[in-house]
Amino acid sequence: MGHTIKRDLMPMIKNSIQTKPPSGNVPAFSPLYRQIKTLLIDQLDAGEWSAGEMIPSEAELAQRFNVSQGTVRKAIDEMAAENLLVRRQGKGTFVTTHEDPASFFRFLRLAADNGEPVLAQSQPLGCTHIVADARVANAIDLPEGAPVVHVQRLLEFDGAPVVFDDIWLAGELFSTLTLEQMQTWKHSLYRLFESQFGVCMVRAEEHLRAVPAIAETAHHLGVAVGTPLLSVERVAYTYGDKAVEWRRGLYSTARHHYVNILG
């Protein structure tokens, strides 16, 4: 037969793990540290610790889960590599937050051609509560007709408009979002979502293509109709790989470019 972890973690949770026997031909063996990682992610998802907060020390977690510190360490290592946690030597381990300077506009891969650091300013244009059409429903895994919030906004770099965004958000999580709220907010949208709605974006997937500017977009970005624009479609995920946002950004790449590092 198969590979099961027989170790007890915490008495109260030991039954929640490793329940699946090696069914079919999928081994489904999960080492202790990965089970612990899963537990920690569940606790993040449940809001046990909020963004920016310190989680318990490795020693404490080791005791709590009844494993060695090295095992906890390996779980945290993986989570730090996925940007879920941030380790700070001498201080502790913290939940990654978009409030952290290092995470300002963490998912915005635009850079100025002249190399100067970009300072983005968000200019909200609209916020309407509607229902999901097929395309949006499919992107963020909702039934068609489910409530969604549609946001339009302009991103300006040094006062010049560079990105026009259409954003759709899962309605349940953002039912109270208003245009005024965004207009008085001075930081990134993800920082707003995190601090006001408790929704922290941790991962995203983008699809890029080149498209001609249509009249409305051309107007907002101050370019001629037909100007090639970079279309960036993004699905963003919170803890537990839940898709909660779909957006399409149209980037004017006259003086900026999209940067990507290939490992």
Add this chain to the structure above:
Amino acid sequence: MGHTIKRDLMPMIKNSIQTKPPSGNVPAFSPLYRQIKTLLIDQLDAGEWSAGEMIPSEAELAQRFNVSQGTVRKAIDEMAAENLLVRRQGKGTFVTTHEDPASFFRFLRLAADNGEPVLAQSQPLGCTHIVADARVANAIDLPEGAPVVHVQRLLEFDGAPVVFDDIWLAGELFSTLTLEQMQTWKHSLYRLFESQFGVCMVRAEEHLRAVPAIAETAHHLGVAVGTPLLSVERVAYTYGDKAVEWRRGLYSTARHHYVNILG
């Protein structure tokens, strides 16, 4: 004073590491496993093991470097995370190769809109040995006027042209590259570079923008002049962060898109 590692690695190499005292206000402390990682990368760079080959076992390396297996393991962990090495349980640890199916067109982020897997075919159009102009020289860190190889080629997906590439290579490394050689080659260019020139691309940085098609490109890609194309400029690096290639690809995104995962 400061932090120096006092451990002897190998007798023959112990003098090569940790020579810098904590000058200025830079601690410059390097843990053992990172010193070992540097040594291993140097050996990869020197061709000690070629792409696809198995490197010595962790136990052997531990003995060779006079450290514990766990320390070697941590060095290899980092290298595996950077795609320099691939671990295979029960078999060994191997140098990452573009011959591996998982690495075919490893840096090509194009996907078909309909979700079907893409099968790329390279169509070489030209190969000339010239000297570097300022732009190319700057990109791959050569003096202006240094020899470079200029390659033009078309990438076809299912017979349809999708990418037009202009590629510049460091001349010293590819002095014997010919058009015929590429025309008879059935696989990716990076696989050719690796197996015929011993140059393995391990990392790249891309800058993307949207541009209108000019006449020549439009002709090659079968689109109208002015059609928005995705311009992808790439600098590719071998071991030791040496830039050896600069290219600009023009992607027709009518039926394909560029995929990017944001961690």
Add this chain to the structure above:
DNA sequence: AAGTGGTCTAGACCACCGT
């Protein structure tokens, strides 16, 4: 069975941060 990487432990000590 022998050899490889993968997991887990227990403990020592170091580097860094705050008080």
Add this chain to the structure above:
DNA sequence: CGGTGGTCTAGACCACTTG
């Protein structure tokens, strides 16, 4: 100083591959 993460060790045992 005590608490945190960071490094390193030595050894046991597990999982996977090959002969």
